[in-house]
Amino acid sequence: MTKRQGRMMWIGALLAGIALAAALGFTALRKNMMYFYTPSDLVAQTAPKHARLRLGGLVERGSVKRGDGLLINFTLADCAQKVQVRYEGILPDLFREGQGIVATGMVADDGSFRADEVLAKHDENYMPPELASSLKTVDGKHSCAPFKSVNGNVASAGVVE
Amino acid sequence: MWTWFHRLASPPTFYRLADRFSPWLAVIAALLIGYGLVGGLVLAPADYQQGDAFRIIYVHVPAAWLSLSGYVAMAAAAVVAIIWRIKLAECVVVAIAPVGASFTAMALVTGMLWGKPMWGAYWVWDARLTAELVLLFLYLGVIGLNQAFEDPRAGARACGLLALVGVVNVPIVHYSVEWWNSLHQGPTISRIGKPSIVPAMLWPLLAMTFGCMAFFAWAVLQRVQNELLIRERRSAWVRNWRLEREAAGNV
Missing domain, CATH: 2.40.50.140 (Nucleic acid-binding proteins)
Structure with missing residues (x-):
């Protein structure tokens, strides 16, 4: 393995590690986000x-x-x-x-x-x-989809009157 | 292909190339931003809910997009700088940071100015706003770290590492409004699906975006050129470059 390949591996591992840490951390802390x-x-x-x-x-x-x-x-x-x-x-x-x-x-x-x-x-x-x-559908018919339940309680995507 | 790549990465070649391309970038930026400003601030209709206040998107959205894509470009240059130890890539990392930081600050400030009349608050600590603020700190960190080193090459390597570690924040900024609840609204323009904005409002926005991109590239090129001159000040090509300019009476 050349020095350059070594650096490539090292950077790949670094990025994968950070991505994994971020994914785990943010999944665990979803409620806080x-x-x-x-x-x-x-x-x-x-x-x-x-x-x-x-x-x-x-x-x-x-x-x-x-x-x-x-x-x-x-x-x-x-x-x-x-x-x-x-x-x-x-x-x-x-x-x-x-x-x-x-x-x-x-x-x-x-x-x-x-x-x-x-x-x-x-x-x-x-x-x-x-x-x-x-467009009658728009004014007063905003989507309720952006309001996501914190604890994963039932909330199907759709539109409320 | 590789020889071409290496020639491009040689400081004197790149310097001359940048000299040739910069004016074109400046012209493209001026034309697109000119059209975008007139189209966005004058020609586009007012929004059905926000009235004229929505026009802040013509500055806010391009600034926010470029703060992210600029960071990705900086991280990509950092990868090249760390793996191949190419001097030009080191200069690009250092050159993007201040430009990217300015665009990030612009996105934050315009967002705050819009937030007060629309949301009712200048600032909230929701995921999108917080992550964008972290992005600004990452840019500032790269700038500060670079200046803390006496040896520019060691400094650039440290900056590259910081830029790489921080790249994890880019998808967080981008997807924050979809992964989590936030006060910030969701994306109007996404790759999948029709944009939720009428064409008369969309065209100036796209023009502003591409115009700002051209300006971003132009500003970075200027900084890269300066960085190259400073770092290579003892090399033959810079001496020749100076002699040429002195001969032309340009110093």
């Missing part, structure tokens, strides 16, 4: 209780009810489950029914979610308004 829990996780009670956590999903159509001042109630859904959310504060411009959002807060005793921060999660579709209004 998740930015938010989904309604499925909350309903299955696999999300931590009495701890601040983030909850991501689509704002269900027709579920938004505004109360006094900045108070707002709505239902957050992924592909399988839904959770009631209560929030008091300023909403991002992109907040609307059918939109994906990520709320930070705690699960209340009655199983609903008390949020103290709401961020909008935009999806990957870009189009002019004329096209969006002609």
Whole structure:
């Protein structure tokens, strides 16, 4: 084996080792890489209780009810489950029914979610308004697929109203 | 084939070749970026949800793509530098780092500026954003490591090693939005399936991407040329190069 071949082997082994370590590490730590829990996780009670956590999903159509001042109630859904959310504060411009959002807060005793921060999660579709209004399927029908359950609870890919 | 490869890798040949190609790259970059900016900022329609704010993608997306492909190019040069000990490849590793770091910083800054009005936050620690920040630190690490060495060849080897180890981060940045939950949206343009963007918005984006690629290549070539001159300053070809320029009254 020449010196050059030796270096090739050495680099190959180094890259394979790093790839393997990364793959194992990230598989083991998958839960920690998740930015938010989904309604499925909350309903299955696999999300931590009495701890601040983030909850991501689509704002269900027709579920938004505004109360006094900045108070707002709505239902957050992924592909399988839904959770009631209560929030008091300023909403991002992109907040609307059918939109994906990520709320930070705690699960209340009655199983609903008390949020103290709401961020909008935009999806990957870009189009002019004329096209969006002609395509009835798009506005308010965002895909629930990006909301992946942290603990692998049931969540089939699809579209919720 | 191999003789051609070796000739190309010889510093004087490459220097002259870079001199010949650089202006073309600059022209291509200027034309494509010019069209992309007008097409993206003026001609393309506003988005149905984000309005005019979506136009940040014409800078953000090319910057983010190049931050990744630039890193892959740097790692590829590092492999050549470590295995074949080719001086030119060492220069390429060192030359890509600052350009790549600038593009990474641009992707991060434009993303933050967009994130505040759209998401409601400048920064969140989701997988995509964190991995891109790590990418910036890797680039900065290569720059710093290179400057820490007195012997440029030893420095380039250390940089190459760091670039290689860091390459594992590239697929993590790319697939973070698919493997894990993130606030960052998924890919609009992927190899499989139709892009989820209308053609009037897509064309300027592609023009910006290829324009930025040409600019990236141009900037790297300039740096490689400088690096070659500095590293080879005692060699005959650099002395001749200087004499030629002095004779032409160019110094």
